[in-house]
Amino acid sequence: MSTTPSNHTPYDAFLDLAAQRRSCRRFTSRPVTRDTITRIIETARIAPSAVNRQPWTFVVADNSDECAPLRSAILQAYPRPWIQSATAFIVCCVDHHQAWHRNDGKDHASIDIAIATEHICLAATALGIGSCWVCNFDAAIIATALNLPEGIEPAVIIPIGYPDTNAEAIYRPFARKPLNEILKWGKF
Numbered sequence: 001m002s003t004t005p006s007n008h009t010p011y012d013a014f015l016d017l018a019a020q021r022r023s024c025r026r027f028t029s030r031p032v033t034r035d036t037i038t039r040i041i042e043t044a045r046i047a048p049s050a051v052n053r054q055p056w057t058f059v060v061a062d063n064s065d066e067c068a069p070l071r072s073a074i075l076q077a078y079p080r081p082w083i084q085s086a087t088a089f090i091v092c093c094v095d096h097h098q099a100w101h102r103n104d105g106k107d108h109a110s111i112d113i114a115i116a117t118e119h120i121c122l123a124a125t126a127l128g129i130g131s132c133w134v135c136n137f138d139a140a141i142i143a144t145a146l147n148l149p150e151g152i153e154p155a156v157i158i159p160i161g162y163p164d165t166n167a168e169a170i171y172r173p174f175a176r177k178p179l180n181e182i183l184k185w186g187k188f
């Protein structure tokens, strides 16, 4: 028998998940397995993209020896002490040549990779795993470490791990604009 209350609709479940996803900046040492990371990336694989171009590649650095060079490049590209506790990193790369460009030239790569990135963060949340979008890093360091060809941008790094719930103030206070400030009907 299902334990889900009958009034708990898919909308309620989604709203709960979206609210539970917070930027996690403190992780325990428990590793996230490759199986689990693969399940997370599956949700990025099925994300929508402009003209279905899927212009993305997700490069993972876990604690294995083969990932050590990328891991150390990430720590150098975003030298904040808190990311050292992440047990893995997902580098979300987007190919500007593959991405759809509108007639006026607008490149949709950033939109596509943002959707996939948020799928990853929501999937991680659903699996009890903490994540944080990181864009304020030195992209040249990551591009060099991954030997990325021209046109492929490392757009987002997502440190992941199990949230350290024993740490104090693990999440920053939740602050959002009220709906009446952001929802308009018919006029801006």
Ligand SMILES: Cc1cc2nc3c(=O)[nH]c(=O)nc-3n(C[C@H](O)[C@H](O)[C@H](O)COP(=O)(O)O)c2cc1C
Residues within 6 Å of the ligand: 021, 022, 023, 024, 132, 133, 134, 135, 136, 137, 171, 172
């Ligand atoms: C596009 C984008 C870039 C971000 N870059 C960083 C970053 O470089 N470093 C960081 O600590 N957090 C970064 N964040 C996390 C935001 O600070 C965070 O999402 C926001 O403050 C709301 O908090 P919440 O995620 O806990 O709900 C970024 C978030 C987004 C969506």
